[in-house]
Amino acid sequence: MxxxxxxxxxxxxxxxxxxxxxxxxxxxxxxxxxxxxxxxxxxxxxxxxxxxxxxxxxxxxxxxxxxxxxxxxxxxxxxxxxxxxxxxxxxxxxxxxxxxxxxxxxxxxxxxxxxxxxxxxxxxxxxxxxxxxxxxxxxxxxxxxxxxxxxxxxxxxxxxxxxxxxxxxxxxxxxxxxxATPLSQATFGQPTPEFADLLFGAVPGSLGETGALVILLAGLYLAVRGIVNWRIPLSILATVWLVGSGLHLLDPAGYPGGMFHLTAGGLMLGAWFMASDPVTSPMTQAGCWVFGALIGVLVVVIRVFGGLPEGVMYAILFANAATPLINRFTQPRTFGTRFKPGFTR
Amino acid sequence: MSPAASEPATTVFSRGLWKDNPVFVQVLGMCPVLAVTNTVMNSLVMGLATSFVLVASAIIVSLSRRVIPKQVRIASYILIIATFVTMADYIIQAVSLEIHRALGAFISLIVVNCIILGRAEAFSSRNPVFRSVMDAVGMGAGFTVAIVALGTIRELLGSGTWMGLPVFGPSFEPWVVMVLPGGAFFVLGLLLLLVNLIGVEK
Structure with missing residues (x-):
């Protein structure tokens, strides 16, 4: 060279x-x-x-x-x-x-x-x-x-x-x-397990989705090292908690609470290790927030109103498909130009 | 892309089978290819019905190629094709009501299969009867082979049977996705990949 x-x-x-x-x-x-x-x-x-x-x-x-x-x-x-x-x-x-x-x-x-x-x-x-x-x-x-x-x-x-x-x-x-997994128990109106079991992983489920606390710690480590963009998991988890808690407030008997949504199913694994994949998530920081919020809303909507007990997989795949669009609408203004790109062109 | 008149009739025939295969090379007529290939029997009947319409309409279009005014040719071709599709529809209904039900609207939709209109426009309307028939038979055979191949893979994996005969024994685990529309896209994509690979090697 x-x-x-x-x-x-x-x-x-x-x-x-x-x-x-x-x-x-x-x-x-x-x-x-x-x-x-x-x-x-x-x-x-x-x-x-x-x-x-x-x-x-x-x-x-x-x-x-x-x-x-x-x-x-x-x-x-x-x-x-x-x-x-x-x-x-x-x-x-x-x-x-x-x-x-x-x-x-x-x-x-x-x-x-x-x-x-x-x-x-x-x-x-x-x-x-x-x-x-x-x-x-x-x-x-x-x-x-x-x-x-x-x-x-x-x-x-x-x-x-x-x-x-x-x-x-x-x-x-x-x-x-x-x-039965905790989420299918919730879907079919059966009693759900203790919070501690959800946190540590002593519940039926996929291999790596049950121990919410361990996945959270592993994810935090990656975020601190700068490998995972922390905005995506934070945005997903915050949206899921907000939407889940909101529904729980409306009808405490009908909908499980926000903390249940956070610890049950594949949410932790999906948020920290799947959604944060740099190839299929948005390039802009603002886009990451939008991306995470979209996944969060979809997860709760599929879990609560959909026919499937778990919706993390489809929520992330759906948001992957929306990534080019999110990239386009969250592009920052180019220095020296007046208009934000996206809606025109 | 008017083919040279000196082209031998055998070439006209074999073009549809491989080099210009309507499904794998021209990627035409995707609607029946994706929709009815969940079993071998459905694929075979659809392939034969389409071939019948192709050949019969090729004869009539070729015979009347000097009579039809240029401005109304598409409408005339559609009328000719629709006549034979109606005949095919009734024949299938008479032979097997079960298959007729399984294929549903897709028999009537042969009318709008772009392979047939494409061959009428591109070949039969400019060539004598014999060459038009050779072309139509080749294209029909190419279409039938392609969708039976698709139907074979989908029925084997999706139901564990071939033409309704069990292949993998009673405890076979069916790949449900293969009989769903998604499976058709997977299998078609992989077959196109394979055909392109072989084509590149040549």
Missing amino acids: SDPRLLVTTSPFLKDSASTAWIMWHVSLSLAPVVLVATWFFGGSVPLVILAAIAGAVVPEGIQTILRRNARQPQAPPLRDGSAFLTGLLLALTLPPGIPLWMAFLGGLVSVVLGKTVFGGIGSNVFNPALVGRAFLQAAFPATMTSWLPVAEAGSRAQVPATLFTTPLLAADVDAISA
Whole structure:
């Protein structure tokens, strides 16, 4: 390279020392406590499901890496940046603990192939890849995806449910092991669990969505390190609390309170680790607030008025689709010009 | 894109099957391709009905190509196509009421299938009867092969059957999404990807 003072180039001029790979592995590492909590509550099936989903996500990325190397394309090898690993890990954390391993693998495959590669790889995807994979599994296997394991009793943690090893393409006998999540209990008017259980994770649910406190701490750490834009999770959580509490005030018997909404279901995981994905969230700071508020309102609306007990996944995917529009309307005024871009042009 | 008159009839026929496949290359007629391919049987009947309308209207359009005034040609083609669609509609209803119900409005909607009007406008109206028929048969075969391929994948994964025969045994876990409209988009997109990959290799 020539003398950098003589280099004539366009923005960006400010560069962070953190590479994509460093960020991806860092986020993956910060999820380790969440994985440990999940293993504590749901037993031996947790690591297996996580491994299967990661394998499903990494295999197509690896094939892509090899194809690119053969085609002598100049891009950096996509496998090493850890984004496929993180996608698989995040997908696994949204799956029910008793899911057959072949379905978790398929979900990882769909996440990376249909969620990322078809759009042009990392940085070009419209939707969060992990949630694309989960949405596919939810649409393909609705019964299995809503069968939740009860929280493991002491002594049964080493056991792995037999449903995990279902032959590929065959159905799992999930009815035998199913339990109700706090959100489905709320939807169908059953008593909901204690706040402390929701906070620490001793409730049925997806692998990584039950321990609200641990996810909150991991997310706060990422926000402090500047990896996650704190405006998005804060905006989501504040909106959910406001809308949830408002409905609760209107009819305390009919609607659960704001704190229940914050700690139940996949909200914490979605807010800190999915919505904050830098590729699929808005670029402007004002846009992040709008983005978060949109997700927050949609989450409560789907949970309270919709047919599904949980709405975090669809809320985030919907807001992902709105991101280009939000970017456009929240663009700051260019220095030296008079009008804000957006509505005209 | 008027084809050269010297082109042999076999080329006219095979163009529809692969090089100018109406579904995979021209990406025309997406409405039936996405809507009725949830089972192989529905796809096959839709493919055959469309091929019948294609061939029959190609004959009439080609025969009357010097009679129809240029200004009213589209309306005339639609009238000719609609005649054969009505016939196809009644034939399917007479043969199998069940399939007629499954296909629903999509049989009548063959009228507006742009493959048929496109071939009438681009080929039959400028070519003699034999070549028009070869073109229509090729296009019809290409369309049928494409939607049966789509129907095969969707029925195998969505119901675990092929033409109603169980393939994966009784404890198969159906991929519900495959019989829903979303599955049609997934499968069509992946097939287009595959066809393009093979096309690039050539």
